[in-house]
Amino acid sequence: MILLEGVTKFYRGESVLKDVLWSVPDQGVSCVLGRSGAGKTVLLKITAGIVAPDLGRVFFDGKLVRYGRFANNYELMRDVGFVFQGGALFDSLTVGENIALPLKEKGGLSNRATEQRVQEALQLVELANKRALRIRELSGGMSRLVAIARALVTQPRYLFLDEPTGGLDPVARERVIKIIGEQVRQNRSVVIVTHDLELAQSIAGRVFLLRGGQLQLAEGNIKKEDYESSDA
Amino acid sequence: MVLVSATGLTDRDSGLLFGMRVLLMVVDYFLFLGICVSFPWDLRRTVPRVWEQIYRQGVSAVPLIVFAGMFVGLTTTLQTAYQLLGIVPNYFVGMGVGRMLLIELGPVLAAFVIASRSAPAMAAEIGMMRVSEQIDALRTMAINPYRFLCLPRIFALTISLPMLVMLLELVAGITAILVVARLGVSRETFIYGMTHFVELRDFFGGILKAVVFGLLIGTSGCYLGFKVEGGAQDVGRAATRAMVVSAILILVFDFVMAGLLFS
Numbered sequence: 001m002i003l004l005e006g007v008t009k010f011y012r013g014e015s016v017l018k019d020v021l022w023s024v025p026d027q028g029v030s031c032v033l034g035r036s037g038a039g040k041t042v043l044l045k046i047t048a049g050i051v052a053p054d055l056g057r058v059f060f061d062g063k064l065v066r067y068g069r070f071a072n073n074y075e076l077m078r079d080v081g082f083v084f085q086g087g088a089l090f091d092s093l094t095v096g097e098n099i100a101l102p103l104k105e106k107g108g109l110s111n112r113a114t115e116q117r118v119q120e121a122l123q124l125v126e127l128a129n130k131r132a133l134r135i136r137e138l139s140g141g142m143s144r145l146v147a148i149a150r151a152l153v154t155q156p157r158y159l160f161l162d163e164p165t166g167g168l169d170p171v172a173r174e175r176v177i178k179i180i181g182e183q184v185r186q187n188r189s190v191v192i193v194t195h196d197l198e199l200a201q202s203i204a205g206r207v208f209l210l211r212g213g214q215l216q217l218a219e220g221n222i223k224k225e226d227y228e229s230s231d232a
Numbered sequence: 233m234v235l236v237s238a239t240g241l242t243d244r245d246s247g248l249l250f251g252m253r254v255l256l257m258v259v260d261y262f263l264f265l266g267i268c269v270s271f272p273w274d275l276r277r278t279v280p281r282v283w284e285q286i287y288r289q290g291v292s293a294v295p296l297i298v299f300a301g302m303f304v305g306l307t308t309t310l311q312t313a314y315q316l317l318g319i320v321p322n323y324f325v326g327m328g329v330g331r332m333l334l335i336e337l338g339p340v341l342a343a344f345v346i347a348s349r350s351a352p353a354m355a356a357e358i359g360m361m362r363v364s365e366q367i368d369a370l371r372t373m374a375i376n377p378y379r380f381l382c383l384p385r386i387f388a389l390t391i392s393l394p395m396l397v398m399l400l401e402l403v404a405g406i407t408a409i410l411v412v413a414r415l416g417v418s419r420e421t422f423i424y425g426m427t428h429f430v431e432l433r434d435f436f437g438g439i440l441k442a443v444v445f446g447l448l449i450g451t452s453g454c455y456l457g458f459k460v461e462g463g464a465q466d467v468g469r470a471a472t473r474a475m476v477v478s479a480i481l482i483l484v485f486d487f488v489m490a491g492l493l494f495s
Contacts, residue, residue: 050368077374088369102373105277105380154373 001026002047002158007056008213009042016042018213020056024191026157029184031204032193033222038210040193041085041162047191048080048160049073078106081151085162087143089135089150096122096131099150106154121149124179141172148179159183161192165199177203197224264455265447268382281384282391289350289385289450290392297396300345301403304337305329309408313415322417326425329408334434335494338401340486343445345400346393347478351453354385355474358457359467367458382458386450393446394439401438437493444489448481 002024009017016039024030024047034040045051046058052067059065060076067073089098099121103114122128125145135143144164151159164180165173180203183190193210194200200207200222207218312328358381361367370377405426412422456474460466 045368048372050371073371074374074376077372080372082369082372084365084369086364088365090366102375105373105375151372160372 001061003059004047004053005057005059007043007046007053007058009039009046009051010054011039011042015213017046017053017215020213020215022047022208022215024158024189026189027184027187028205029180029190029192029203030206030208031200032191032208032210032215033195033197033200033218034193034210035195039213040195040210043210043215044160044162044191044193048082048158049076050082078154079157080160081154081156081158082160083144083147083151083162083164085166087135087147089143089147091135093135094131095127095133095135095138095146098135098146099153102150102154117153121153124152124182125149126175141168144168145172145175148176152179152183157188159188159190161190161194163194163196164192165194165196173199197222261451261455264378264382264458265386265451268378268386268451268454273383274379278379278383278387281380282387285384285388286392289346289388290396293346293349293392293396294399296345296349297342297400298403300341301400302407304333304341304400305404305407306411308332308337308404309412309415313412313417317416322421323425323428325412325415325417326422326427327429328425329422330405330426330430331434333401333404333408334430334438336438336486336490338397338404339438339441339445340482342397342400343393343442343449343482344479346389346396346446347449347482348475350389351449351474351478352471354450354453355457355460356467356471358382358454359460359470362458362460363463363467377458382450382454385454386447389450390443390446393449394442397438397442433493437489440493441486441489444485445482448485449478452477452481 004020004022007017007020007022008015020043022043032040032043042051046053049058049060049065057064060079063076065071065073065076090101093101096118100114100118103109103117109117118131119128122131125148127142127145127149130138130142130146135146138146148161148164159180161180164176168176177199180190180192184203192199192204207222209216209218209222308329309325312332313325316324316328358367361381367377367381370380409419409422409426413419453474456470456477460470
């Protein structure tokens with residue numbers, strides 16, 4: 001379980017997150033809804049241990065996450081798969097090389113086992129025939145799917161997705177939703193931040209609203225106005 | 233008279249603040265260097281990346297260094313001959329050119345050429361990776377970005393700059409030998425001066441300088457790339473700063489090392 005305790009984050013003097021108390025369970029889909037600029041991505045990055053909170057603490061399986069250049073969170077990161085909004089893929093590498101990178105760096109797998117895992121990940125996102133392409137040769141939707149494949153290839157316990165369906169066509173969107181559903185069936189914990197209400201309602205077990213820097217559990221029928229109109 | 237600025241700070245306060253900022257940056261810079269090159273090194277993964285960077289930062293700079301070496305040789309010979317001919321024996325021209333190339337011009341000019349090429353490129357590349365969240369992505373893949381991105385670049389420059397300096401000195405020396413006859417100094421006299429008054433210490437001192445300059449260029453490029461926050465404008469700014477900082481560090485450490493090695 002990941003636990004955020006009293007997390008506050010400032011951006012240019014203003015707090016985007018205020019005293020957030022949140023826990024991410026080991027299974028199921030948790031979804032955070034919020035309008036653009038509400039601090040969803042920051043919250044996701046703090047939860048995944050990438051960004052340090054200005055105040056408060058984060059616990060990963062009961063262990064305090066430390067930050068800074070000398071902090072060594074790499075053991076914790078082995079349990080995390082993160083899909084960035086822009087993909088964050090390495091454009092000097094091919095699709096296959098991008099997906100294989102975390103496995104090769106982690107070590108411990110033979111070349112054959114690595115190949116097999118990469119192939120499985122590509123099949124999951126239905127891009128097995130794009131393996132040799134460079135990232136710049138892919139469409140936005142395909143890049144998103146490659147990013148998902150790269151996040152899943154290490155078989156992490158937690159999958160973090162930042163706006164996974166943003167800017168996707170309906171076919172790619174359906175494919176992403178299907179993949180998320182499969183991860184839930186494999187007992188992974190999936191955390192999504194989005195402003196896509198339909199996505200949240202269709203797959204999330206727990207939906208949270210991020211308004212005015214505060215996180216609230218949404219209950220009942222959620223409307224767009226609940227999180228898009230203005231700060232709480 | 234004590235001047236007070238609009239912020240309420242005196243000139244002395246501003247000077248102190250500036251000094252503190254510079255000091256903090258220097259400390260931060262050396263911390264960064266420490267993190268990048270600290271043990272343990274995963275040699276199996278690091279060595280291929282160092283080779284790749286040696287090719288990118290070193291081997292592909294060879295034509296530029298050869299070109300620079302030719303003109304360094306030409307200019308040094310012309311100016312040394314202009315200053316010494318008719319005043320001292322002719323072999324002093326060979327000695328002057330040889331020692332100047334090995335002690336000062338070879339290491340410093342090669343370092344400037346490589347700094348202008350590699351430091352901005354590294355800062356821009358790493359800066360772009362920061363902006364596009366690729367460095368965050370490395371962290372989520374349990375990959376240490378300092379080891380993955382900076383260590384190979386810093387090592388590659390530290391290894392390849394001394395080689396490039398030797399190449400520049402060789403090309404400059406050959407060019408000097410080829411043109412010196414046209415200035416009224418026989419080749420034999422020039423080579424005599426070049427070989428009999430140059431010490432091994434001159435050569436190794438220059439190479440040691442090149443090692444330090446390589447380390448400084450690599451570290452400043454990577455450090456300023458990692459400092460990028462924002463967008464394309466910040467990436468451009470980091471690239472410019474990387475060039476400026478590298479050049480200043482080369483000059484400062486050239487003086488420090490000259491004092492240590494040749495005084």
